[in-house]
Amino acid sequence: MSHPSPYRTLAHTTVGAVGLGAMPLSIEHRPDESRAIATVHAALDAGVTLIDTADSYHWHAGEEGHNERLIARALARYGGDTSGVLIATKGGRGRPGDGSWTVTGSPAHLRRAAEASARRLGVDAIGLYQLHKPDPAVPWAESVGALRELLDAGTIRAAGISNVTTDQIRQAHAILGDGLASVQNQYSPAVRDSEPQLRLSTGLGLAFLPWSPLGGISRSALDGPSGPTSSGTAFHRVAAERGVSPQQVTLAWLLARSPSVIPLPGASRPASITDSARAAHLHLTDAELALLDAAPAPRAV
Template sequence: MMPTRALGDLEVSALGMGAMTLTQVPGVDSVRGIRAVHAAVDAGITLFDTADSYGPSGEMGVNERALVEALRRHPSALDRVVIATKGGHTRGPAATWWVDGSPGHLAAAARASAQRLGLDALPLYQHHRPDVKVPFAESMGAMRQLVDEGIVVRVGVSNVDAAQLDTAIRVVGDALVSVQNEYSLLERSSDPVLQLCEAHGLAFLAWGPFGGMRAAKGLGTSSSSVALVAERHGVSPQQVVLAWLLRRSPVLIPIPGASRPESVRDSAAALGLVLDDDDLRLLDAVAAPAVSAQ
């Protein structure tokens, strides 16, 4: 049985699946992506994270459509899982990313996502990224309005600092259930946000748990501590990192991206990895690499 963690009034799997890589990476294999989603469902994963902006530049909703189509092809999957999507990013030509946190955009984006996903209301709708052109409280007011109108059931925020999270807590109220920020062995700048999540009973969804798509493959060589712990237990470096994250906080839910079923199954195996005190001391002491001055 997959352990669970709280997402507001829901219990979801302690490990989620980030769907971005199903459509974002070059040379996408859609058949393999469907197999990856099915492997996640079979492993007991019940939280799937997507966004309207994930996919080729200039086209919205690509990733949402790919994810929900894969779930529809698995018997009863849609009855067992929670699809979390995000709005507030837009895509331009040449792979550019823009931000639009205006109430009008968020309202239209939420309705479009619900339609693409075939849902009467979005189980978890996340504000993708603060927009410097729009007061954050105004964006949060729009998210609260979506709840009041029945378009959204629960609200999440993403890529926020502690002050922005305080604003979200004040404006959105009890409909706010989660934060999604980057967090990994080498990226812990969101520790103050994680502590706020613990204090307020919010789930912390950790994106980029391996340090990013490029870093994931090199975990065993970039950190001798990770390699040592992996060798001790006879597991992959990725499992070590996920097990460390799961021990980091009871509200933290890693959402590693995957486009291969083998990767999904390896990640799910991290739930059975028990790190001892020596392992944790080694991993806690890992420091981010120094950035040279430019």
């Protein structure tokens, strides 16, 4: 049986093994602010200490940083201790307001973006700042070099990179050294083509942060302790046998892939992140892991 730790190491600190992907709280179909803040508070109550945001997590034009400001307000209103919470934000993407996403990886933009993110978050230095996506119009070494400058200036405490290849990881590691703390790529039951990046990250001692980790495993009914509503995948079958949600099984499977993995399930309701956080304490057997490893990838939803 696999017994992954309920804690992981990221940016020289210890965090809960399951993080919160905060994007759904600010983009299209976002909840009202009271429910959004209640979702963040539920995450903290459940032991989540890594919250993932970005300056581009917003919906309409002119509201850049919506998600960062929301997270800052939620932490300020939380009644408990938030000193151990690590906020990871990202820069290098934009949203004009028409539903599209842009990419801007110039050093000047990244410096301005990081400084603006720090102000919105209300921190002297950002705990983890990640380059959101490589800009094909800017040499990779120049974009990563901006992260090096932000580290040296004390604007950020640790750097990360997202949506990257293995070659880009190696190059960033050569430039940033110990300042590089994380790789954030899409990885889920439905999307497993970042296996090489996961292996390389593990070998380099970098945290690997899967975004959209529940791809292919619907949360439409938030299958609860009474059992799942569908038995369409191996993840659902294991969940039914265990009496837990398929989402918990999915996240526990990801945690068992490597001690470097810290999945970032999105949530827009308190019940969703409360359920996801329980995966940090769900130990899958070797037979269950073998079944899930071999299962055909479900269709992404």
